[in-house]
Amino acid sequence: MLLLNGSGCLDALIAPDVARALDAFVTKTITPLPRDGNAPVRIAETEHGMLNAIGLANPGREKFLDEVLPHLRELGFPLWVSVGGFAADEYAETCAALDDVTIELNLSCPNVDEAPESAAEIVGACRAATDLPLYAKLSPAAWDVADTARAVEAAGADGLSLVNTIRGLSLDERTLRPTLERGSGGYSGPALKPIALAAVYACARATTIPIVGMGGVRTGRDALELIAAGASAVALGTVLFSDPDAPLRVRTELDVERSARGFDSAHDARGIAHWTDAGQRADVHANVL
Amino acid sequence: MKRARLKVLGNEQIGPYFLIRVGCGALDPGCPGQFFMLEAPGRVLPRPMSVCLAPAGELAFLIDPIGPGTRALCALEPGDAIHVLGPLGHGFRLDVERPLLVGGGIGIAPLPFVSERLGAPPALLGFRSEWHAEAAALIPNAEVVIEPTYVTEAMPAGHDVLACGPEPMLETVRALSPDAQLAWEAPMACGYGACYGCAVEIGGELKRLCVEGPVLAAA
Numbered sequence: 001m002l003l004l005n006g007s008g009c010l011d012a013l014i015a016p017d018v019a020r021a022l023d024a025f026v027t028k029t030i031t032p033l034p035r036d037g038n039a040p041v042r043i044a045e046t047e048h049g050m051l052n053a054i055g056l057a058n059p060g061r062e063k064f065l066d067e068v069l070p071h072l073r074e075l076g077f078p079l080w081v082s083v084g085g086f087a088a089d090e091y092a093e094t095c096a097a098l099d100d101v102t103i104e105l106n107l108s109c110p111n112v113d114e115a116p117e118s119a120a121e122i123v124g125a126c127r128a129a130t131d132l133p134l135y136a137k138l139s140p141a142a143w144d145v146a147d148t149a150r151a152v153e154a155a156g157a158d159g160l161s162l163v164n165t166i167r168g169l170s171l172d173e174r175t176l177r178p179t180l181e182r183g184s185g186g187y188s189g190p191a192l193k194p195i196a197l198a199a200v201y202a203c204a205r206a207t208t209i210p211i212v213g214m215g216g217v218r219t220g221r222d223a224l225e226l227i228a229a230g231a232s233a234v235a236l237g238t239v240l241f242s243d244p245d246a247p248l249r250v251r252t253e254l255d256v257e258r259s260a261r262g263f264d265s266a267h268d269a270r271g272i273a274h275w276t277d278a279g280q281r282a283d284v285h286a287n288v289l
Numbered sequence: 290m291k292r293a294r295l296k297v298l299g300n301e302q303i304g305p306y307f308l309i310r311v312g313c314g315a316l317d318p319g320c321p322g323q324f325f326m327l328e329a330p331g332r333v334l335p336r337p338m339s340v341c342l343a344p345a346g347e348l349a350f351l352i353d354p355i356g357p358g359t360r361a362l363c364a365l366e367p368g369d370a371i372h373v374l375g376p377l378g379h380g381f382r383l384d385v386e387r388p389l390l391v392g393g394g395i396g397i398a399p400l401p402f403v404s405e406r407l408g409a410p411p412a413l414l415g416f417r418s419e420w421h422a423e424a425a426a427l428i429p430n431a432e433v434v435i436e437p438t439y440v441t442e443a444m445p446a447g448h449d450v451l452a453c454g455p456e457p458m459l460e461t462v463r464a465l466s467p468d469a470q471l472a473w474e475a476p477m478a479c480g481y482g483a484c485y486g487c488a489v490e491i492g493g494e495l496k497r498l499c500v501e502g503p504v505l506a507a508a
Contacts, residue, residue: 014482014500015290028485036495043478043486045334045358050478054485057495173356189333241479242328242335244374245292 001227001254001266003247006188006214006237007082007104007137008054013068016075018240021247024078026235027064029106030094031084034060044170044179049189049216050238051168053182056084056106061094082106082137088125096129103132107152108139108164120151127156135212137161138199140192145199146206159210161235162199166192189238192216197229201273204230218246220253227266228273290481291316292374297365298347304423306395307363308341310349311373318343319376321383321403322453322472322504325350326480328372329358335374336362337477339399339453339503341427348373351424353395377480378503381470383407385449390414390428391440391462391469393454394421399472401427403451415440415454441465450507467508473498 002023011028012019019025037057044051059068072079081098084106085091095103105126107119123136136152138145140163149160165186170179178184196215203211213231216238217223223234239246254266263269299310316325318340326335327350336358342349354363365371381403390412392400397414404412412431415438416422425433434443441461444450450469452462459471475487475498488495491505 008485009483011482018483037485037488040488040495041476042488043476043484045332045478048333050333052478052484052486054488057485057488238333238478241484242326242333243292243372244290244479244481244483 001223002212002233003223003251004080004212004214004233004235005240006235007080007106008052009237009240012075012077013071015244018244018247019075020077021245022077022236023233024080024102025072025075026080026104027068027072027082028058029056029082029084030058030061030064031056031086032061032090032094034058034063039181041179041181042185044185046168046170046187046189046191048191049168049187050241051170051180051185051187052165053180053185055182058084061097065097078102080104080135083126085122088122091122092125092129095126095132095134098130098132101132102135103130104135104137104161105157106137106164108137108141118151119148120155123152123155123157133158135159135161137164138203139164140166140195140199140215144202146202149203149207153207153209157209159212160203160207161212161214162203162231163192163196163215166195188215190216190218193222193225197225200226200229200231204271205274217250220250220255220257223250223254224257224261224266224269225273227270230271230274232267232270290375290377292372294370295348295373297367297369297371299367300363300365303351303427304420305353306421306424307352307354308349308427309352309362309365310347311371313343313346313348316348316373317376318348320380321406322380322399322451322470323376323378324399324480324503325373325375325377326477327362329361330365330369330371331361332358334358334478335372335480337377337474337480337499337503338362339472340376340402341398342401342405351395351398351401351427374480378499379501381451381472381504385451387448389445389448389450390431391444391450391452391454391458392428393440393458396452396454396458396472396474397424397428399453400451404428404430411448413440413443415458463507469507470504471507472504473502475499475503 193216
């Protein structure tokens with residue numbers, strides 16, 4: 001079972017040992033031009049999660065390819081590059097410039113104003129630009145995420161990353177004004193888990209491509225639930241902020257959890273949520289069989 | 290950077306603040322001005338705290354209970370245990386000739402450790418009230434001013450200033466003493482460069498305070 005980090009939740013150059021404990025490292029989203037990101041305050045804790053409004057801060061495509069990617073390659077672990085943009089051709093140009101990585105298309109950042117073209121259009125443009133594995137990272141805020149999932153699969157996506165953060169707002173307890181300078185931000189952490197589970201569950205029924213499940217994973221039990229809902233890999237996000245040792249811990253806990261339920265491997269538990277009580281597979285799409 | 294579950298050894302109220310002492314286990318106390326991320330019981334994110342004192346085998350943190358995380362930390366009792374990550378960031382350079390420690394409010398937190406390492410140099414501390422100023426007892430050789438007097442009105446010239454305090458104080462210190470070393474504060478989710486939450490403007494660019502700082506050169 002593959003364990004990754006959520007994009008934007010780890011810097012492998014600053015914390016290589018944390019990244020090494022994962023099966024692959026996912027970069028922060030790269031856009032064609034450099035971005036400073038949003039003005040501070042950019043993060044806020046809430047009762048059951050956190051909000052961020054970083055705003056896709058990144059060095060831009062050129063500097064990433066020339067200066068960052070070579071250093072990441074020196075670390076020796078598999079790389080996923082998160083690609084962002086504000087039009088389909090921007091995504092596609094970055095995809096075309098990449099080699100020997102898996103690409104995750106960030107189709108769902110809640111912290112930029114520009115409305116992206118439809119997810120399927122972007123995936124289609126990127127598919128035409130590269131033969132590298134393409135994962136589409138979707139927002140859980142869509143009315144029907146399974147519908148979007150079907151569309152990106154048809155457009156050539158090799159996999160899905162579910163889910164990105166969902167828009168939220170927190171108010172300062174004293175002034176009752178937004179805590180974040182930008183106002184709203186992307187909500188992540190424990191509160192996101194049921195939302196992620198619902199998206200993975202729905203998309204596993206709707207598509208045949210592999211799913212990286214993420215959203216509120218803190219423990220091995222959380223990871224097992226996403227696998228049961230249909231994920232074939234799991235990513236850690238907010239938990240890395242509070243616990244850089246989470247990769248090893250979650251892996252160990254996952255082994256204990258799946259073996260306590262009689263599964264020889266985490267893979268054997270994949271899609272189990274779709275089975276009936278009688279032990280029969282529900283009539284669902286091939287992805288969970 | 291290491292993470293360990295550390296036992297709380299003591300919690301003493303000093304004015305409105307709390308001095309939390311933990312056994313430091315296998316963690317290195319680091320240098321004055323560096324910080325640790327402390328698990329705030331019941332909260333999603335840990336809280337960044339600079340080391341206040343580091344006697345043998347211990348780490349002590351001075352905390353102002355101003356929000357849910359710091360209130361949870363200030364409610365810790367001896368025998369409780371919390372996860373602690375660190376030491377993190379860059380602390381103060383201690384190769385200075387005529388040190389003067391300048392602190393404002395809870396910003397004095399890293400200064401007792403600095404004072405100890407520099408052999409009790411002169412310090413100038415400002416507080417909102419006599420009650421808050423009780424914390425000045427943690428720093429020897431200190432002159433204390435109370436609002437409406439500010440430390441920046443009482444700062445002598447000709448020193449190597451090492452300062453920590455509220456932003457307006459640090460901005461004024463920067464103007465008065467361009468060679469000063471200033472310890473800044475920003476909300477942080479991780480403390481180790483992962484979240485990009487603690488961005489501050491450094492040299493015209495937004496950079497991560499946890500990576501570049503929290504102690505930065507004034508100019």
